[in-house]
Amino acid sequence: xxxxxxxxxxxxxxxxFCTDWRxxxxxxxxxxxxxxxxxxxxxxxxxxxxxxxxxxxxxxNTGLCGGATPIGGEVLISLRRLNRIRSVDADNNAITxxxxxxxxxxxxxxxxxDRLFPLSLAAEGTATLGGNxxxxxxxxxxxxYGNARELTLGLEVVLADGRIWDGLRAxxxxxxxxxxxxxxxxxxGTLGLITAATLKLFPQPxxxxxxxVAVVSPLAAVRLLGSLRAVVGDNVTAFELVDRTSxxxxxxHMPRTxxxxxxxxxxxxxxxxxxxxxxxxxxxxxxxxxxxxxxxIIDAVLAQSEAQRHALWALRENISEAQKIEGIxxxxxxALPVSRIDEFIQRAGAALKAVSHDVxxxxxxxxxxxxxHYNLSKVDAQSNxxxxxxxxxxxxxxxxxxxxxxxxxxxxxxxxxxxRNEVLKYKSLTEMDLMRTVKAALDPQGLMNPGKLL
Amino acid sequence: xxxxxxxxxxxxxxxxFCTDWRxxxxxxxxxxxxxxxxxxxxxxxxxxxxxxxxxxxxxxNTGLCGGATPIGGEVLISLRRLNRIRSVDADNNAITxxxxxxxxxxxxxxxxxDRLFPLSLAAEGTATLGGNxxxxxxxxxxxxYGNARELTLGLEVVLADGRIWDGLRAxxxxxxxxxxxxxxxxxxGTLGLITAATLKLFPQPxxxxxxxVAVVSPLAAVRLLGSLRAVVGDNVTAFELVDRTSxxxxxxHMPRTxxxxxxxxxxxxxxxxxxxxxxxxxxxxxxxxxxxxxxxIIDAVLAQSEAQRHALWALRENISEAQKIEGIxxxxxxALPVSRIDEFIQRAGAALKAVSHDVxxxxxxxxxxxxxHYNLSKVDAQSNxxxxxxxxxxxxxxxxxxxxxxxxxxxxxxxxxxxRNEVLKYKSLTEMDLMRTVKAALDPQGLMNPGKLL
Numbered sequence: 001x002x003x004x005x006x007x008x009x010x011x012x013x014x015x016x017f018c019t020d021w022r023x024x025x026x027x028x029x030x031x032x033x034x035x036x037x038x039x040x041x042x043x044x045x046x047x048x049x050x051x052x053x054x055x056x057x058x059x060x061n062t063g064l065c066g067g068a069t070p071i072g073g074e075v076l077i078s079l080r081r082l083n084r085i086r087s088v089d090a091d092n093n094a095i096t097x098x099x100x101x102x103x104x105x106x107x108x109x110x111x112x113x114d115r116l117f118p119l120s121l122a123a124e125g126t127a128t129l130g131g132n133x134x135x136x137x138x139x140x141x142x143x144x145y146g147n148a149r150e151l152t153l154g155l156e157v158v159l160a161d162g163r164i165w166d167g168l169r170a171x172x173x174x175x176x177x178x179x180x181x182x183x184x185x186x187x188x189g190t191l192g193l194i195t196a197a198t199l200k201l202f203p204q205p206x207x208x209x210x211x212x213v214a215v216v217s218p219l220a221a222v223r224l225l226g227s228l229r230a231v232v233g234d235n236v237t238a239f240e241l242v243d244r245t246s247x248x249x250x251x252x253h254m255p256r257t258x259x260x261x262x263x264x265x266x267x268x269x270x271x272x273x274x275x276x277x278x279x280x281x282x283x284x285x286x287x288x289x290x291x292x293x294x295x296x297i298i299d300a301v302l303a304q305s306e307a308q309r310h311a312l313w314a315l316r317e318n319i320s321e322a323q324k325i326e327g328i329x330x331x332x333x334x335a336l337p338v339s340r341i342d343e344f345i346q347r348a349g350a351a352l353k354a355v356s357h358d359v360x361x362x363x364x365x366x367x368x369x370x371x372x373h374y375n376l377s378k379v380d381a382q383s384n385x386x387x388x389x390x391x392x393x394x395x396x397x398x399x400x401x402x403x404x405x406x407x408x409x410x411x412x413x414x415x416x417x418x419x420r421n422e423v424l425k426y427k428s429l430t431e432m433d434l435m436r437t438v439k440a441a442l443d444p445q446g447l448m449n450p451g452k453l454l
Numbered sequence: 455x456x457x458x459x460x461x462x463x464x465x466x467x468x469x470x471f472c473t474d475w476r477x478x479x480x481x482x483x484x485x486x487x488x489x490x491x492x493x494x495x496x497x498x499x500x501x502x503x504x505x506x507x508x509x510x511x512x513x514x515n516t517g518l519c520g521g522a523t524p525i526g527g528e529v530l531i532s533l534r535r536l537n538r539i540r541s542v543d544a545d546n547n548a549i550t551x552x553x554x555x556x557x558x559x560x561x562x563x564x565x566x567x568d569r570l571f572p573l574s575l576a577a578e579g580t581a582t583l584g585g586n587x588x589x590x591x592x593x594x595x596x597x598x599y600g601n602a603r604e605l606t607l608g609l610e611v612v613l614a615d616g617r618i619w620d621g622l623r624a625x626x627x628x629x630x631x632x633x634x635x636x637x638x639x640x641x642x643g644t645l646g647l648i649t650a651a652t653l654k655l656f657p658q659p660x661x662x663x664x665x666x667v668a669v670v671s672p673l674a675a676v677r678l679l680g681s682l683r684a685v686v687g688d689n690v691t692a693f694e695l696v697d698r699t700s701x702x703x704x705x706x707h708m709p710r711t712x713x714x715x716x717x718x719x720x721x722x723x724x725x726x727x728x729x730x731x732x733x734x735x736x737x738x739x740x741x742x743x744x745x746x747x748x749x750x751i752i753d754a755v756l757a758q759s760e761a762q763r764h765a766l767w768a769l770r771e772n773i774s775e776a777q778k779i780e781g782i783x784x785x786x787x788x789a790l791p792v793s794r795i796d797e798f799i800q801r802a803g804a805a806l807k808a809v810s811h812d813v814x815x816x817x818x819x820x821x822x823x824x825x826x827h828y829n830l831s832k833v834d835a836q837s838n839x840x841x842x843x844x845x846x847x848x849x850x851x852x853x854x855x856x857x858x859x860x861x862x863x864x865x866x867x868x869x870x871x872x873x874r875n876e877v878l879k880y881k882s883l884t885e886m887d888l889m890r891t892v893k894a895a896l897d898p899q900g901l902m903n904p905g906k907l908l
Binding site: 089090091092093094114135136138142143147149150159163164165166167169170171172173174175176177178179180182183185186187191202203204205206222223226229230231232233234235275276335336337338339340366368369370371406407408409410411412413414415419423426427428430431434435437438439440441442453454 | 543544545546547548568589590592596597601603604613617618619620621623624625626627628629630631632633634636637639640641645656657658659660676677680683684685686687688689729730789790791792793794820822823824825860861862863864865866867868869873877880881882884885888889891892893894895896907908
């Protein structure tokens, strides 16, 4: 069992665990425990189950929906000390890591045997694998490698009654019954606590080609993606849409940024090809030239050096930061069928302008996955307060259209505390009932991370 | 509801539904119903649930483990008439099909919009998508594209109580709660009946390069796979191991086959690169030359035409057929970490020869997935009968070693009736209990395909 050093009850020491990264949720747990191995996690969960006390798991505390923040009265189990890389198998392209490893530590362990672990997101230096798996994290390379779920071969999980399920298989094929790992991935700790995982590794890309492209419309971006894939297949490893407002905010607020192209354009794409395929730079150049001739592309620039590549990526990666400087906005993390992105942008824009004629739309995201970050505010801080007060009305417009077009109201951030009520409006009764049936079967006492997801 | 024409009760008409493709299992259902839409399936299941009558779903009846064969007393629901392609969306790389579509029909619908649906297996002209999903089918392109599970975006399912769950989403990202589709994929119809699916499509490969390679050992094959991937990444779309006995049986029994290389070699690999990448033929030739210089490869030949490519594939595809001509054998469909394949082959061979000095081992399979077909018999038909009688002893040797090396006793065929008891020896009590908990929650009456999997 964990020693007294690893049970925190003192208020100042508890504080960092009690509030989420964005500062929107706070709750007071009974205590924080920091077990250092799976058996200790199991002992804590078992004791809580016996006492009827709820538990909340926490990794790097970088979640965006309050999924790892206590609602009050739980034992908070921090997985940070479960941070061993248990094994790396280059021949099998697999790595087994504990839940408290940071994403960066897993990437580094893979690189040390000349392999790639492709999950990549802004918080990777702090976010832990257990949290990445519990929220089925996405990021910038999903278009090629999939979400956290698709990168997982096996799991070790502490169940609600404290038993340990060892499902750490490093197999590409295993058809011996229900694939239980998928129950726990993306479940936000509500069905069990992930303590370790076996993950897929990939060859390191040998070459990268990166371009900033002005396109005539979101539809042209989708067409460009299709034509690139026809030429280089899955060597398209990033394909990010950036609207004019997003770019302008970055250029205005972030030092050492400059416009990558002459003139002003309404829609841009940051495209990156990478892989083992040769001549990616030439292939990308030819494809962009063809896009210009076909009328989809207005202008484009290819990175000619690693420094230029970083400069282009900085324009994409600083959008949220630049936007924050201007004040708060109503944010949406939505997914759509890739073929409906253009229609969504047109119809949502028109509907919002009908309600609020000077709404400012910041629209960017992972077009290859159909995932848009669609954030709304006013230019004038004075009138923005009134606008933010209209959040329920604005959300209804956006989410109703997302739903009509067959989309999702949470693409990659999860439900947590933020959207657990919102989702009730957009899922069928049958689906909600199925989810509750699964929850009741695996956590009959309802002690696993209560107040989240369901 | 289905009309009287589509309820079969007459013995001769029932017969084709009552026995599995290999002829090892037979059961007498109460009747066969052939509903033509999801609502009709739901009405049948609902009526059965109300009456407490079990149901068994059946697609193309090509399964290898008796998973779709009645055990007796069920209503057999044939999904064959649910065979519409509901929609194809090339821009979103997605297709929605009903469960009774043959795999071939889905491949053809994808090709009609210049896309690839990559699931491919011998029975594809008859096997249906519903069965492919219920058994999480594999096949020859898993090394690149994954199993049926990885190719699925959404499902429509009739639940055990007759409700319809519409989970037909065509999204790459959707983190709004438990990912319920994974409960039903690979569940062999024991949790609900899959009636339709939304599947991923891919760009059509523009180029293919195929070679037959003699390697010094299974370990050399694994190393060759690693070095090829380092050069061409995921353009390795097939990587099949073939042992000397397998090739000799094909050359001996199958007309119009000839040895692809001079001399005799113990281990071969059929490797295929395909994709949008250019110069695959040259890349493969250079990689094979490097393998010869490194001492992994003894000799190799590249297909110079489509006819030569088919001739090489015929050597791989006819192994089962050639083996059948020689009589029955004890078959194993196993998976291992790719890095343990060499060790398995050495240790299993030694252990089997200690029990039966003249055992004949036919070993081939999908090395890139760690999936071996490992089939055992005697050369002499006289002594083979005694050998087959020792199946429990032989299985114990093979499966114990598979288990010790972290493998699976059913890689791609499922459990069905064939391995539902065998699996109890190799899964933990916790895992079996979790599976039973899920089953009891989703099918509390135990009416969905009883006698299979669990």
